[in-house]
Amino acid sequence: MRLTDLTLKELWHRKSQLVSGLLAITLGIGVIVGIRSFSVVSEKAVAVNLDNLGANILVLPQSSSVDNYYAADIDASTFPEDYVEKLVTSTIPGVDNISPKLTRRIKVGNENIVLTGILPKSEIASKPIWQRGGIQGQQAAASCAPSGPQKYADAKLQRKGIDTLANNDCFIGSGIASRLKLKEGSKLTIMDKEFTVAKLLPETGTVDDDRVFANLHTVQALLGTGEQISAIEIMGCCSAISEGLLGKLRNVLPDTRITTIGQIVSTQIENNKLMSKISLVFLIIIVFVGGISIGNYIWGNVNERRKEIGILRMIGYHKQYIYYILVLKALLMGLVGGIAGYILGTLSAMWLGPQFSGIAVNPIYMYFFYSIVVAILISIIGSLIPAYLAGKIEPFSNMQED
Amino acid sequence: MLIQIKNLTKTYQRHDGAINAVDNLSLDIPKGSFVTITGASGSGKTTLLLMLGGLLRPTSGKMVYNGNEINLHKEEELANFRSNHVGFVMQSFALIPYLTAVENIMIALNVKNSDKAKNRKGALELLEWVGLDDRTTHYPKELSAGQQQRVAIARALANNPDLLLADEPTGNLDPGLSEEILGVLKEINQNHNTTIVMVTHSPMAAEYGNTKIQMKNGKLHTHVSNVIAEQIN
Numbered sequence: 001m002r003l004t005d006l007t008l009k010e011l012w013h014r015k016s017q018l019v020s021g022l023l024a025i026t027l028g029i030g031v032i033v034g035i036r037s038f039s040v041v042s043e044k045a046v047a048v049n050l051d052n053l054g055a056n057i058l059v060l061p062q063s064s065s066v067d068n069y070y071a072a073d074i075d076a077s078t079f080p081e082d083y084v085e086k087l088v089t090s091t092i093p094g095v096d097n098i099s100p101k102l103t104r105r106i107k108v109g110n111e112n113i114v115l116t117g118i119l120p121k122s123e124i125a126s127k128p129i130w131q132r133g134g135i136q137g138q139q140a141a142a143s144c145a146p147s148g149p150q151k152y153a154d155a156k157l158q159r160k161g162i163d164t165l166a167n168n169d170c171f172i173g174s175g176i177a178s179r180l181k182l183k184e185g186s187k188l189t190i191m192d193k194e195f196t197v198a199k200l201l202p203e204t205g206t207v208d209d210d211r212v213f214a215n216l217h218t219v220q221a222l223l224g225t226g227e228q229i230s231a232i233e234i235m236g237c238c239s240a241i242s243e244g245l246l247g248k249l250r251n252v253l254p255d256t257r258i259t260t261i262g263q264i265v266s267t268q269i270e271n272n273k274l275m276s277k278i279s280l281v282f283l284i285i286i287v288f289v290g291g292i293s294i295g296n297y298i299w300g301n302v303n304e305r306r307k308e309i310g311i312l313r314m315i316g317y318h319k320q321y322i323y324y325i326l327v328l329k330a331l332l333m334g335l336v337g338g339i340a341g342y343i344l345g346t347l348s349a350m351w352l353g354p355q356f357s358g359i360a361v362n363p364i365y366m367y368f369f370y371s372i373v374v375a376i377l378i379s380i381i382g383s384l385i386p387a388y389l390a391g392k393i394e395p396f397s398n399m400q401e402d
Numbered sequence: 403m404l405i406q407i408k409n410l411t412k413t414y415q416r417h418d419g420a421i422n423a424v425d426n427l428s429l430d431i432p433k434g435s436f437v438t439i440t441g442a443s444g445s446g447k448t449t450l451l452l453m454l455g456g457l458l459r460p461t462s463g464k465m466v467y468n469g470n471e472i473n474l475h476k477e478e479e480l481a482n483f484r485s486n487h488v489g490f491v492m493q494s495f496a497l498i499p500y501l502t503a504v505e506n507i508m509i510a511l512n513v514k515n516s517d518k519a520k521n522r523k524g525a526l527e528l529l530e531w532v533g534l535d536d537r538t539t540h541y542p543k544e545l546s547a548g549q550q551q552r553v554a555i556a557r558a559l560a561n562n563p564d565l566l567l568a569d570e571p572t573g574n575l576d577p578g579l580s581e582e583i584l585g586v587l588k589e590i591n592q593n594h595n596t597t598i599v600m601v602t603h604s605p606m607a608a609e610y611g612n613t614k615i616q617m618k619n620g621k622l623h624t625h626v627s628n629v630i631a632e633q634i635n
Binding site for chain 2: 001002003005006009010012013307308310311312313314315316317318319394395396
């Protein structure tokens with residue numbers, strides 16, 4: 001009979017109390033694991049949505065606005081192409097794709113068109129225009145996966161470049177193609193330079209229908225702008241944007257206007273932030289409430305065992321042994337409560353996630369470890385004061401008659 | 403001399419003033435003696451027993467055990483003193499309810515030696531000695547009062563103490579069982595030369611001692627010792 005055996009026998013002896021004590025830990029950990037499991041998957045969903053939107057950050061000349069950009073009304077203002085190099089060399093984390101553009105309104109015959117120079121390899125193929133046009137190159141690995149401890153194979157961002165766009169080739173929007181009666185392989189002369197129509201793009205209902213896409217450097221030479229561009233489209237990682245990516249970009253390119261695209265994205269990011277904050281608030285509450293609950297439980301246990309503790313002290317056990325049996329008890333409860341809490345939280349998230357938000361939640365195995373560590377820490381911290389007070393119980397407590 | 407007490411005083415502070423539970427008491431207890439302490443409730447006999455066992459510190463005075471002044475010991479040294487030298491038998495048996503008879507003894511053996519198998523063997527031998535070898539796996543609530551007190555005595559003997567302190571050991575027993583338990587204590591005293599100090603209300607139980615002390619208001623009222631006479635005889 002060692003003190004560990006004594007602790008185990010005492011736990012078993014007071015089973016009903018054990019269940020109520022365990023319930024407090026299990027529910028606390030379960031809530032945390034459930035919320036965190038759900039929010040991690042939610043972050044994944046946001047990241048995928050971001051990718052589907054294509055670029056989510058625009059770098060424009062200081063004098064331009066987002067409205068100008070969408071209206072292709074950005075003829076005048078440009079900035080140097082080496083800004084792209086500045087971004088690349090800055091190695092700011094969370095910048096996943098940089099796509100420079102030069103855009104001008106020009107006339108071809110009597111038709112107004114929007115000539116846009118692009119670097120094909122840098123284009124973000126998830127833009128609707130490229131996807132619907134069937135123009136896809138090699139799949140590129142995304143540098144940012146959703147934050148969290150788990151790797152999500154299914155969450156890899158689908159970012160692809162356009163394989164090639166030769167100097168004399170161009171892609172043309174459906175509106176232009178219709179008005180100029182062009183088809184694939186047709187020749188199109190722009191500002192005295194002859195291009196071959198490599199691809200007819202499908203109708204999108206946007207300004208893209210009036211665009212002619214050609215190689216950036218060809219367009220620069222044609223327009224005589226030198227190495228100037230009128231916009232940089234950036235795909236930024238969801239989590240990086242929420243952690244201040246725009247500010248970092250502004251530091252690198254202080255004389256530009258840098259803004260995000262898409263209210264939805266920012267709303268989702270805010271939702272994610274809110275979810276993280278809620279998790280944190282819950283964690284703090286549970287640490288406090290859990291610690292107090294365990295402390296209260298252990299203190300109740302100490303009071304119930306005053307006579308028994310007195311007996312142990314009477315027969316020669318030091319205070320440290322009394323601390324040991326009480327802290328060991330808390331540790332064991334934390335261990336079991338942590339495991340049970342993880343299972344409860346994970347199963348709840350797996351069951352409730354698809355029902356409430358249509359998101360499939362998978363177990364996050366790393367949380368198994370965290371659950372046990374947090375539960376044990378809460379339990380041990382909660383037991384320290386009662387254990388200390390138990391050590392003060394006089395060894396003659398059992399001398400009084402029942 | 404096993405124990406020498408000089409001018410021992412224990413004062414309790416109460417809301418209505420200080421009270422001396424033990425008041426300037428001096429006493430020598432020879433090794434191998436069987437001392438019985440009687441007295442009215444509040445006479446200080448249990449307080450004296452607690453101080454003898456290192457469970458309570460005196461307010462003043464000196465208590466020497468085998469040449470060591472134990473009233474100067476620190477708390478953990480007193481715990482060592484109890485586990486090495488003292489066995490306790492209580493009126494309420496003081497058994498741990500969720501441990502079996504053998505486990506209640508093993509937990510005392512474990513203080514000094516964590517060898518589980520050795521402790522079990524020692525505990526079984528002690529239970530056999532007190533006549534409970536057929537009750538080893540019984541829990542206290544499954545044992546009669548007399549059997550529980552036998553387990554408590556076996557536990558008190560677990561670490562071969564020089565001194566066995568008994569606080570009203572027959573207080574919860576009927577007369578027949580009382581004599582049985584007192585007989586066991588007497589046997590321990592005579593066969594193992596273990597010094598016994600027993601607090602009792604019972605005149606019959608007090609007769610088992612070879613030194614009889616009566617306390618009144620924290621002082622020795624009468625002190626009758628047969629130890630020397632017995633040794634001469």
